Amino acid sequence: MGEKTEGNLKREIGILSVVTNVLSISIGSGIFLLPALVFVILGNGSILAYIFCGLIFIALGLCFAEVSSRISDTGGMYVYVERAFGPLAGFLSNILYLFGVGVLACAALLNAMADIASTSFPIFQESWARVLFFSVILGVISLLSIRGIKDSMIFVKLLTFTKVLAILALVIFGLSAINMDNISWKGFPEFSKIGEATLLLIFAFLGGELALSIGGEMKNPKRTAPIGFVIGIFGVVLIFCLIHLSVQGVLGQALIENQEAPLAELAKKLAGNTGFLLILIVSFIAVWSTFSSIFLLKNRILYAGAVDGILPKVFAKLHPKYGTPALAILFLAILELVIASTGSFKYLLILVTAASILIYIGVILAFFKFRIGEKNPGPEVFKVKGGSIIGIFVLIALIWVFSRLQWTEIQGVFISLGILIILYYILNYFKTTIKKEIV
Known part of the structure; x- marks a missing residue:
C-alpha cells in the first residue's frame, strides 16, 4: 500500500502525545453537562448508556487503530478514505472534516471559553473584548504550532493533565461519598431510552480520532498511532464512567434540578463555594485544552490535502526553519477568528456531528477494503482479532446513530x-x- 512523502515534517510524536490528544479532545466541555442530561433520560440506570456507547467507541478505536497501522501519512481520517476510495472521496472527507468539524468546533470552543470567563469577568460579554480574547488565544497556539509539534505538545500536555488530574481528584472525593441507593436500579430500561441517551453521549465522544492526523510526525507511526489511540479511547471511556458514577452517586435526584452544571454542583456539595470556583477554572482549562488539540491537529489535514493536490499547493509549503506548515496554520487561525467573532457557526454545529459520523462510516468501509485487498499484511500491521465482526458491529451502530438525526x-x-x-x-x-x- 503506497504512502506519499511529506516534505521535511519532523517525527517527534510518541505514544504519550497520541494518548494526550485523545484525552484532550474527548474530555471537553460536554462532560460538564452530560451526567445530568443522561440521568434525565435513564434515571438510576444511566451508566448503561455509558457502557453501550463505550463499547461502540472501543470497537471503533480498534478498527481505526488497524487502519492507522496500514497508513501512516499525515491526515488521519481524510487520508484513510482518500487512499481507499480515491481523490473525490478524499476531497469530500477533507473538506467535511477540516471545515465541517475542525473549524466550526474550534469556533464553538473559543466562544465557550469566553462564556466561562464572562461568569467572573462580565467584560467578556462585550464583542470587542471577545474578539481581543480570541486573537490572543489564537495567537498563542498559532505561534506554538509554527515553532513545531514538540513545543505545541508540551503546552497541550500541561493543559490536558491539569484537567484530567483535577477531574480525577473530584471523582475520587465523589466516589468516597456515594449513596448506593442513587446508582442502583430495578429492571432494565427501555432500549429506546438507552438508544436516546447513547446518541447524546456519542456526540461527546467525537473528536479523539483527530489524534491520528499527525501520522507523518510520529516516531514509528505503525506502532505509535494504534497503541496510543487505543489506550486513549479506553482512558476516555473509563473516565466518563467514573465521572458519571460519582456525580449520580452523590447528587441522585438532585441532578434533575442541576442540569446546567452537574459537576460544579458536585464540587460545591463536596467543598462549598471554593469547590464551585475550582471546577469553573477546570472547565475553562478543559475547553482550552480541547481547543488547542483540535487547532494543532486540523492544520495537518489542510496540509495533507495540499500535499495530495486536492487543495491549493501553497498550504503544503513548510517553514524554512521549523519545518511546519506555517501558511496553513495562519490561514486557519484567521478563518477561525472571523467565524468565532460572527457567531454564525452556532446554526451549523449539527453538521459537525453528522459530518463526523459520515467520515467514520467511510473509514470503516476503508477498514474492510484494506482487509480484503491485503490478505497477508506484514507483522508491523496492528491486526485486530475478530476485526470483521467488530467492524460490522461498528458499521451498523454508526448507521443507526446517523438515522437518529432529524x-x-x-x-x-x-x-x-x-x-x-x-x-x-x-x-x-x-x-x-x-x-x-x-x-
Missing part, C-alpha cells in the same frame, strides 16, 4: 455533499484546462 439535518448533510461534489468537478475541470494550456 430528517432536516440529514437533508442538510446530503445537500452539502452534493454541493461539494459539484465543486470538486468544477475545480478538476479548471485544473485540467490549465494543464492543457500549459502543454
